[in-house]
Amino acid sequence: MAVLVDTETRLVVQGLTGSEGRFHGLRNRSHGTNVVAGVTPGKGGQDVEGIPVFDTVAAAVSEVGANTAMVFVPAPFATDAMYEAIDAGIETVICITEGVPAHEMLRIHAFIQGHGVRLIGPNCPGVLSPGKANVGIIPAEIFREGSVGLVSRSGTLTYQIGHELTQLGLGNSTIVGIGGDPIVGSSFLEILALFEADPQTEQVVMVGEIGGDEEEKAAAFIEGEMTKPVVAYIAGFTAPPGKTMGHAGAIISGSAGTAQAKKDALEARGIRVGTTPTETAQLVAEIARG
Amino acid sequence: MPSGGDRLARALDLHEYQGKELFRRHGIPVSDGLLATSPAEARAAAESIGCPVVVKAQVLIGGRGKAGGIKRAGSTDEAEARASEILGMDIRGHTVTKVWIERASDIAREYYLSLTFDRSAKKPLFMFTTQGGVDIEEVAATSPAALVKLHVDPLEGCHPWHARRLVYQGGVSDASEQKQIAAIAVKLYDAFVCSDAMLCEINPLIVTPEGEVRALDSKFTVDDNALFRHADVAEMRDVAGSDPLEVLAREKGVTYVKLDGEVGVLGNGAGLTMSSVDVVTFVGGRPANFCDLGGGGDAQGVVDALEVITRDAQVRSIFFNIFGGITRCDEVARGILQAVGQMGLEQQIVVRLDGTNAEEGRRILGEAALPNLHAETTMLDGARRAVELAA
Numbered sequence: 001m002a003v004l005v006d007t008e009t010r011l012v013v014q015g016l017t018g019s020e021g022r023f024h025g026l027r028n029r030s031h032g033t034n035v036v037a038g039v040t041p042g043k044g045g046q047d048v049e050g051i052p053v054f055d056t057v058a059a060a061v062s063e064v065g066a067n068t069a070m071v072f073v074p075a076p077f078a079t080d081a082m083y084e085a086i087d088a089g090i091e092t093v094i095c096i097t098e099g100v101p102a103h104e105m106l107r108i109h110a111f112i113q114g115h116g117v118r119l120i121g122p123n124c125p126g127v128l129s130p131g132k133a134n135v136g137i138i139p140a141e142i143f144r145e146g147s148v149g150l151v152s153r154s155g156t157l158t159y160q161i162g163h164e165l166t167q168l169g170l171g172n173s174t175i176v177g178i179g180g181d182p183i184v185g186s187s188f189l190e191i192l193a194l195f196e197a198d199p200q201t202e203q204v205v206m207v208g209e210i211g212g213d214e215e216e217k218a219a220a221f222i223e224g225e226m227t228k229p230v231v232a233y234i235a236g237f238t239a240p241p242g243k244t245m246g247h248a249g250a251i252i253s254g255s256a257g258t259a260q261a262k263k264d265a266l267e268a269r270g271i272r273v274g275t276t277p278t279e280t281a282q283l284v285a286e287i288a289r290g
Numbered sequence: 291m292p293s294g295g296d297r298l299a300r301a302l303d304l305h306e307y308q309g310k311e312l313f314r315r316h317g318i319p320v321s322d323g324l325l326a327t328s329p330a331e332a333r334a335a336a337e338s339i340g341c342p343v344v345v346k347a348q349v350l351i352g353g354r355g356k357a358g359g360i361k362r363a364g365s366t367d368e369a370e371a372r373a374s375e376i377l378g379m380d381i382r383g384h385t386v387t388k389v390w391i392e393r394a395s396d397i398a399r400e401y402y403l404s405l406t407f408d409r410s411a412k413k414p415l416f417m418f419t420t421q422g423g424v425d426i427e428e429v430a431a432t433s434p435a436a437l438v439k440l441h442v443d444p445l446e447g448c449h450p451w452h453a454r455r456l457v458y459q460g461g462v463s464d465a466s467e468q469k470q471i472a473a474i475a476v477k478l479y480d481a482f483v484c485s486d487a488m489l490c491e492i493n494p495l496i497v498t499p500e501g502e503v504r505a506l507d508s509k510f511t512v513d514d515n516a517l518f519r520h521a522d523v524a525e526m527r528d529v530a531g532s533d534p535l536e537v538l539a540r541e542k543g544v545t546y547v548k549l550d551g552e553v554g555v556l557g558n559g560a561g562l563t564m565s566s567v568d569v570v571t572f573v574g575g576r577p578a579n580f581c582d583l584g585g586g587g588d589a590q591g592v593v594d595a596l597e598v599i600t601r602d603a604q605v606r607s608i609f610f611n612i613f614g615g616i617t618r619c620d621e622v623a624r625g626i627l628q629a630v631g632q633m634g635l636e637q638q639i640v641v642r643l644d645g646t647n648a649e650e651g652r653r654i655l656g657e658a659a660l661p662n663l664h665a666e667t668t669m670l671d672g673a674r675r676a677v678e679l680a681a
Contacts, residue, residue, distance in 0.1 A: 101516035106444040154561020235564040
């Protein structure tokens with residue numbers, strides 16, 4: 001089982017012929033991911049080490065049955081690539097690209113509601129289901145297969161916590177990097193719902209950080225809708241208050257957005273929050289031992 | 291961790307005069323004004339605009355008025371005198387290098403109008419109240435009913451009814467005011483979307499005794515990620531008004547935020563770096579900075595980052611926390627040795643490497659056997675060691 005990517009995944013890499021797209025596309029394939037196509041406009045008919053390249057995502061879907069897309073194109077063109085994949089009927093779109101304008105994400109987020117498509121990212125490390133499929137830039141070798149679901153707004157911090165879990169003999173069902181931007185395609189609670197429904201996943205680690213109120217929303221969801229235990233970690237306790245973005249910011253979010261506010265919201269609903277990545281992994285291990 | 295204590299909302303804050311320039315381009319009425327960087331320029335500006343004028347400090351921090359950074363001047367002599375008082379003034383850590391000289395306005399009423407990027411609702415949000423000119427958070431807390439909040443569907447955009455709802459629900463009764471404010475709201479939405487803004491705030495939005503509605507102040511914040519298509523706005527970045535270390539870091543492509551302690555912290559990726567800063571604090575140390583190498587982190591990137599961190603004389607030890615993904619630990623190790631060699635660094639450096647090519651990286655550092663270089667195998671131990679060495 002696992003969530004989002006698995007042995008059923010048929011991946012098309014948008015931007016496969018670029019240096020990053022090629023490197024990670026091939027790396028994903030060597031992990032066992034079924035990479036069926038690449039898309040680069042104007043390079044249709046070529047191949048990258050045996051992976052056929054098409055001019056359009058629609059062709060990748062009709063010719064080789066792609067059902068999942070990884071977007072590796074530069075930021076100014078990334079939302080165009082996402083819309084193209086959605087229009088072609090791709091079920092899961094994972095955008096690794098960093099630097100996508102926030103207003104474009106507002107519009108695409110509104111657009112996908114009701115489309116039945118799952119968008120992950122942008123500015124994310126991707127999704128890894130150890131032993132099944134890896135879509136993105138997560139170094140698969142530091143994770144092992146197991147029953148802990150991991151969802152995170154961060155990249156390298158996810159690796160850190162995954163590494164600590166591995167050291168304690170624990171493995172993962174799926175690691176989902178949802179991305180660090182203000183507006184991302186899928187938020188914590190959507191991924192938590194997938195883990196709740198996934199038979200392989202027995203418990204979940206949620207790695208949050210300062211800013212926004214997605215952790216607070218997730219806290220309410222965990223308490224109300226989830227039967228599986230969730231352990232959280234929040235980064236940014238010592239972040240300076242910094243300059244505020246005018247006065248409007250604090251009023252609208254309904255939360256201070258600080259690490260402490262998030263920790264308090266989670267703990268108020270009985271969710272344990274690790275103080276360090278190490279302690280977080282230890283809390284997971286305690287639950288796994290029962 | 292930049293703006294708003296949130297690494298996620300990397301944004302460019304504009305000065306009042308820059309925001310007003312964008313307002314003007316979108317047809318939002320503002321007062322005539324000129325920028326001055328010296329008392330003589332302020333005098334010339336006052337002369338050309340016509341007195342009375344208001345001399346306004348241009349700093350990227352709130353509370354200018356209370357700090358004495360906004361003064362009225364009835365004559366050119368007075369404008370020069372007020373400018374010489376305000377220029378060079380320190381307002382909450384920001385030195386005033388520019389003043390905006392603006393035609394003085396008579397004010398009958400003060401309203402508030404803003405558009406914000408509401409990341410929780412994932413929609414732009416209008417806020418309007420006739421209780422403007424004061425701290426809007428206070429209005430929200432004390433008389434929430436007076437604050438009209440209205441979301442706009444980002445795909446549908448702003449329609450005239452949005453603007454009508456704001457003025458009617460806000461309780462504006464004068465027909466001419468209603469019309470003017472509604473027009474300003476629609477134009478503000480244009481400015482917000484066309485500029486890829488995260489915030490456009492007018493406080494106060496004034497009504498003159500003659501019934502004319504005008505933006506008397508501006509807070510304008512633009513998404514960094516969209517600056518590639520707004521070259522004119524990107525040029526507005528106030529380099530001189532920023533922390534010099536942060537400017538150097540920006541030039542070098544390193545994300546750096548200065549903190550107050552002695553332990554320099556360097557990581558790869560914002561989340562891991564934030565977590566490293568937290569862990570240093572947790573084990574009893576005081577972090578000197580947040581420094582994120584970013585995704586790549588080649589040897590030169592490490593050299594650049596160390597150059598930035600060690601410019602801070604307070605730094606006594608440095609905690610390198612690297613979890614290689616795209617970043618290769620052997621490259622990081624080479625960068626550390628190169629930096630120590632080139633700059634003759636004497637600070638104690640604690641290095642924790644894991645992930646891609648970590649063994650090779652550790653071997654490179656081990657063979658160099660430098661007296662001020664210490665290897666640790668876990669994040670927690672690395673932080674502890676760096677804190678001990680800073681003591």
